[in-house]
Amino acid sequence: MISRQRYFATPIPLWECEKCGEVVLARPEDCYIDPTIDKPPVENCQKCGGHLKGCEDVFDTWMDSSISPLYNTFWHRDEKKFKQLYPMSLRAQAHDIIRTWAFYTILRCTLLTDQKPFENIMMGGFILSEDGIPMHASLGNVIDPLQVIDEYGSDSFRCYAASCALGEDNPFRRKDVVRGTKLLRKLWNVQQFIGNIIKESKPEKPEKLQDIDIWILTKYSKLVKKCTKQMDVFDYSQAMKEIEYFLWHELADHYIEMIKGSIYHKENVESIRYTLYTVGLGLLKLFAPIFPHITEEIYWDLYEDFEDDASIHVSTWPEPILIDEEKEKAGDLVKSHIAQVRPWKSGQGLALNAPINATTTYYPSAENIQRIRPSGSIIISTLKYPEDHEFREGKPNIEETITAVEPVYAKLGPAFKNESQKISQWIKEHQNDIIKIIENKGDISISEIPGIKVTKQEGLLKGGYIQVKKEAGLKGKKGSIILSFDGFYVELQRKKS
Ligand SMILES: [Zn+2]
Incomplete structure (x- = not known):
């Protein structure tokens, strides 16, 4: 369909003979003309002689818009540019106009140029209202993107947009815009940290990289490989997830925490500087298509002095640096060690950098102890173990001891009524006596509590009237506490009181 009967659109530049139906076209040099007003060329x-x-008909709107690749590549206006630009690499559009815009464009451009107009079509979905209903002015559920951008900024808004997979209709999710703001802040802070270490000069690749740097460079290189594949097939939403995960959960939470001690002690600085620069700039390039503004800002702030490209958006896509599977496994063990001990520390009300008196780490796996030893100092400095902390192979000989006894009110009340108050008071006041009796006899009887008039001879432990708290320690070693984690044990030495 070429024509439509409407008031507003592009007029069709022709005249028809009222008698015989002969058609007279406008001369190209006279276009655009309106044949209902302008005179024909004859x-x-x-x-x-009629x-x-x-002609009162107008062009179907898709007849107009089907010319867009030709217009954008300077067809018949600049042959040199046209040759360079045509066919275009990408048409981005939604799924509702496949029969119209996509098909009209393909047909028209192919007829005019004998070539396809573009290599790929990227088919986006619709953005729906927050409740998943299509937006309609009459329903009053229209979200104005400009207001969202005013409130959160365009890069944050793009975080939501990039989280919508190709071809899927998505409700608008404000939480993903907020997530974007947090992500941008994290990216900014991590880059400022890197900038402070890099300072005045671009780091050279050192002769030897330390193991933990090889670990993060391997993770980074795998990320680059994966994202390149995903971006090549326009799977930007999955790529963003991967880059985001790397930023938060490999780089910021772990690698940066691990190297803080080395930076403070000025150890392996060249290896760390090279790694931070490489990963920092590469990460920025991976994020650049998704967050074009903040990445350019950071590029100019921190990297442009050392790089040849005038903008991050004309720089080359990052390449993998190195992949070392063995050192990646070792680094994962270091990360897992820190990731497990850290929540234990915060559970004890200790800051991550508060010292703890951990004397020994035990790894039952011989393979793992070999892997972790070279990076032992990273664990020691990150978790603030003592300098002489040892990493040993094997499983510690664990012995459990009771450290406290607590009355269980919910059981005592119904069973002993008026006496229950007295019993629980006595339990609280005679911790050491109770622990000794339990250790010797396995339980303590109600009748052993003085001044209690009860007929029951039940054991407190067996009856569930008390709960014991246990602590694991090294067998035969006083004051030793053993903490069990997934894959390893840490021995602490209780401070002498
Ligand atoms: Zn005629």
């Missing part, structure tokens, strides 16, 4: 019909009437 006075009357050349065939029969009166020529201007």
Whole structure:
């Protein structure tokens, strides 16, 4: 369909003879013209001399828009540019106009140029209202993107947009815009940290990289490989997830925490500086298509002095640096060690950098102890173990001891009524006596509590009237506490009181 009967659109530049139907086209140099107003190039019909009437139909809107790749590549306006730009690499559009915009464009451009107009079509979905209903002015559920951008900034808004997979309709999710703001702040802070270490000069690749740097460079290189594949097939939403995960959960939470001690003690600085620069700039390039503004800002702030590209958006896509599977496994063990001990520390009300008197780490796996030893100092400095902390192979000989006894009110109340108050008071006041009796006899009887008039001879432990708290320690070693984690044990030495 070419024509439509509407008031507003592009007029079709032709006249028809009222008598014989002969068609007279406008001369190209006269276009655009409106044949209902403008005169035809000839006075009357050349065939029969009849009166020529201007066409009142207008072009179907897709006839106009199907020219967009030709217009954008300077077709018939600049042949040099046209040759360079045509066919275009990508048409981005939604799924509702496949039959119209996509098909009209393909047909028209192919007829005019004998070539396809673009290599790929990227098919986006619709953005729905927050409750998943299509937006309609009449429903009053229209979200104005400009207001969202005013409130959160365009890069945060793009975080939501990039989280919508290709071809899927998505409700608007404000939480993903907020997530974007947090992500941008994290990216900014991590880059400022890197900038403070890099300072005045671009780091050279050192002769030897330390193991933990090889670990993060391996993770980074795998990320680059994966994202490149995903971006090549326009799977930007999955790519963003991967980059985001790397930023938070490999780089910021772990690698940066691990190297803080080395930076403070000025150890392995060249290896760390090279790693931070490489990963920092590469990460920025991976994020650049998704967050074009903040990445350019950071690029100019921190990297442009050392790089040849005038903008991050004309720089080359990052390449993998190195992949070392063995050192990746070792680094994962270091990360897992820190990731497990850290919540234990915060559970004890200790800051991550508060010292703890951990004397020994035990790894039952011989393979793992070999892997973790070279990076032992990283664990020691990150978790603030003592300098002489040892990493040993094997499983510690664990012995459990009771450290406290607590009355269980919910059981005592119904069983002993008026006496229950007295019993629980006595339990609280005689911790050491109770622990000794339990250790010797396995339980303590109600009748052993003085001044209690009860007929029951039940054991407190067996009856569930008390709960014991246990602590694991090294067998035969006083004051030793053993903490069990997934894959390893840490021995602490209780401070002498
Ligand atoms: Zn005629």
